[in-house]
Amino acid sequence: MLFFKRKKKGKEPPIPKFEFSLQQKENLIEYVIFRNQVSEKSRYQTVFLEILDALIQDACVFLDRSTMKEDVFSNFMTKVKEKEDGSYLFDEDRNVIEKGRGIFSILSEESFFAEENGVEKKDFILYCYPETVPLQDTIQKQRAFFEETGLYIKAWYEDGNTEKQTLHIWIKNDLFSIEELIHLSIDTCKQHGKNIELHYQD
Amino acid sequence: MFSFQKRKKKEPNPVPYKVYVGRKKNTIEFGLYHWSQDDPLVDYLEIAFEILEKILDGYDLFICENEWKPEVHHRMLEYIKSVKNAEYVYDDGGITEKQKGFHSNLLKAYFQSESEDGPEHDFRSFYIYGFLQDVAVKETMQGQDEFLYERNEDICVEYEELFEGPSINIWIKKGSLDVYELMHLSMEIIKKHGKTRSLFYMDNTKEG
Numbered sequence: 001m002l003f004f005k006r007k008k009k010g011k012e013p014p015i016p017k018f019e020f021s022l023q024q025k026e027n028l029i030e031y032v033i034f035r036n037q038v039s040e041k042s043r044y045q046t047v048f049l050e051i052l053d054a055l056i057q058d059a060c061v062f063l064d065r066s067t068m069k070e071d072v073f074s075n076f077m078t079k080v081k082e083k084e085d086g087s088y089l090f091d092e093d094r095n096v097i098e099k100g101r102g103i104f105s106i107l108s109e110e111s112f113f114a115e116e117n118g119v120e121k122k123d124f125i126l127y128c129y130p131e132t133v134p135l136q137d138t139i140q141k142q143r144a145f146f147e148e149t150g151l152y153i154k155a156w157y158e159d160g161n162t163e164k165q166t167l168h169i170w171i172k173n174d175l176f177s178i179e180e181l182i183h184l185s186i187d188t189c190k191q192h193g194k195n196i197e198l199h200y201q202d
Numbered sequence: 203m204f205s206f207q208k209r210k211k212k213e214p215n216p217v218p219y220k221v222y223v224g225r226k227k228n229t230i231e232f233g234l235y236h237w238s239q240d241d242p243l244v245d246y247l248e249i250a251f252e253i254l255e256k257i258l259d260g261y262d263l264f265i266c267e268n269e270w271k272p273e274v275h276h277r278m279l280e281y282i283k284s285v286k287n288a289e290y291v292y293d294d295g296g297i298t299e300k301q302k303g304f305h306s307n308l309l310k311a312y313f314q315s316e317s318e319d320g321p322e323h324d325f326r327s328f329y330i331y332g333f334l335q336d337v338a339v340k341e342t343m344q345g346q347d348e349f350l351y352e353r354n355e356d357i358c359v360e361y362e363e364l365f366e367g368p369s370i371n372i373w374i375k376k377g378s379l380d381v382y383e384l385m386h387l388s389m390e391i392i393k394k395h396g397k398t399r400s401l402f403y404m405d406n407t408k409e410g
Contacts, residue, residue, distance in 0.1 A: 015406050183382065186403065195408045200401040202218060 014038050017195035018047060020185045022178055024202055028151060029171045031181055037163040043192055045112050048157075048167045050188050052103045052126070055153060055169070055176065061100055062127045063107045064143070068094045076110045091139050099135050121159040128153035216240070218400040219249065219392045223384050225405040230374040232257070232384055236397075237367025244320035245395065246368050247313065251304070252391050254359065257372060257379060258304040261332030261357055264339075264350060265306045268296035268327075274312070281311035293343040298350075300339045304330075325363050332357035334376055381405075 016039035021032040033051065035044040068076070073094040080086040080098065083106065087099040098107040103126070111122045127146050136142040155169045171181075178200060189196040217240075222233035234253060236246050269275045278297055282288050285307045289300040299308040309328065315321040334356045340346040356376035362369050379387070385401060392399045 017406065179386065182385065182401075182403070186381070186405070189405070189408075193408045195406045196404070198401070198403040200399075200403075202398040202400065 015195055016040065017197055018044060018189055020196065020198040022181055022185075022198070022200040024178060027173055029173065029176070029178065029181065031169040031171060033167045033169075033185075035165045039194070041165065043194065044165060047188055047192055047194065049103055049108070049112060051184060052155060052167075052169070054184055054188075055171070056103055056128050058101045059153070060129045060132045061102060061105070062097055062129075062133075062142070062146070063100070063105060064095075064097045064125045064127070064146075065107065065111065066093075066095050066123070068096060070094065072110060076107060079106050079110065087135050089135065089137075089139050089142055095139050097135075097139055097142050099133075122157065123159045124155075124157050126153075126155040126157075128155075216398045218398040219246075221385065221388045221392070221399065221401045223381050223388075223401070223403045225381055225407055227407055228375060230377070230379075230381060230384065232370075232372040232374065232388070234370045234388065235367060241397075242319055243323050243363075243368060245397070247321070249392055249395050249397070250361075250368070250370050253388050254370070255304045256387050256391075257374075257377075257384070258330070258332055258357065258359070260303070260378070261334060262337050263301045263304065263306075264298055264331045264337075264346070265301060265308050266296060266298045266329045266331070266350070267308055267312060269312070277314070278308060278311040281314075282307050289339045291339055291341070291343045291346045296343065298339075298343065298346050300337075323363050323368070327360075327362045329361070330357075330359035331355040332359075 014036060017036060018039060019034040019036065021030075021034070023030045033044075033048050035041060073090075073096065076096060077090070080088050086106070088107075089097045096107060098105050100106075107124075111124065125146075127149075129149070129152050133145075133149075136145050151170055151172050153169065153171050153175070155167060158166045158168075160166065182198065182200065185198055186196060217236065217238035220233070220235040222231065222235070224231040234250055267278070269278065275294075275297070279292060282290050282292075282297060282299060288307055290308070291298050297308055299306060301307075312326060312328065313321045331350050331353075332355060333353075337353075340349050354375070356374075358373045360369075360371045381403070385403065389399055389401060
């Protein structure tokens with residue numbers, strides 16, 4: 001009789017991969033993208049920005065960053081002032097909120113694509129709304145507004161330490177099916193030639 | 203005055219049926235695992251066999267069983283002998299049946315149960331080797347085993363009732379279903395049976 005010989009599992013070095021976790025909650029889907037320590041950080045950012053772009057498309061987006069590094073903050077301020085229809089808030093602690101359409105804005109460009117900013121922590125919170133929402137007068141009022149309004153799509157990027165990054169995304173029910181999100185995760189990683197591990201739980 | 207509040211008993215979350223899909227260099231792997239005291243084996247078998255029926259569609263299958271209990275071996279042999287046009291070989295240690303698609307007389311006899319609730323966990327196991335082209339049954343069990351050992355099958359199934367519950371592992375070398383279809387069909391079947399699900403997908407075929 002034939003039997004499968006199971007390969008003995010030895011201690012192997014960790015494989016670079018991006019990990020995805022999907023959970024169906026009562027009113028929302030929780031979608032998390034992790035980078036493990038041996039995978040490429042810049043490619044991880046490219047992958048999650050592409051995923052956010054696919055989810056958000058050209059909906060109304062607020063990108064909220066706290067206490068930015070001085071040079072990154074001044075670069076942002078220079079660029080955003082040049083833009084005629086720049087829509088943003090800032091305060092003396094270099095907290096910035098930029099309103100735009102879709103994920104690609106001056107703030108996200110400055111945070112993720114400007115080479116000189118490679119070592120800066122890039123934590124952000126993103127709020128997405130299906131309709132255009134007016135910008136408030138102050139950072140404080142704007143953040144209070146985010147708290148009060150219902151969820152459509154929200155994301156929180158934790159730059160963490162140098163070894164591990166996490167992007168949490170909360171998506172209101174019925175915007176995307178679990179299946180669509182599984183496809184999006186696998187296809188995006190495949191397109192970038194990246195290993196993937198995906199967990200889903202009902 | 204304090205009053206004791208009775209703690210509300212939390213309904214335990216049902217144990218999900220675990221689906222594993224893995225993309226390897228030349229193979230797609232699929233697994234279905236579940237163990238819960240609350241779920242009878244029959245529930246798992248209904249789901250697993252429905253999935254197997256879909257995945258094994260179109261293959262020439264060799265369903266192999268090595269039952270160590272003589273009375274069970276004898277029962278299966280008697281049953282398969284009674285089936286008209288059944289294709290099989292056997293010896294004292296096992297029986298191999300050939301089928302087109304997943305409709306097995308051998309497994310019907312193997313999982314036969316006198317209990318009203320259907321078959322219960324009994325450390326059964328079977329293997330299936332599938333080929334996309336026609337393959338004839340050999341004359342002897344030894345010849346059949348050697349053939350299956352030497353030939354590179356297009357699909358292989360391993361069913362085991364382990365201490366940690368029943369499990370199915372499938373290795374697909376050649377087939378028509380891609381990873382998305384495997385995920386979709388298995389998740390839909392589990393859902394249709396009213397069970398909770400979890401999915402684990404892995405692709406380590408890339409450089410980084």
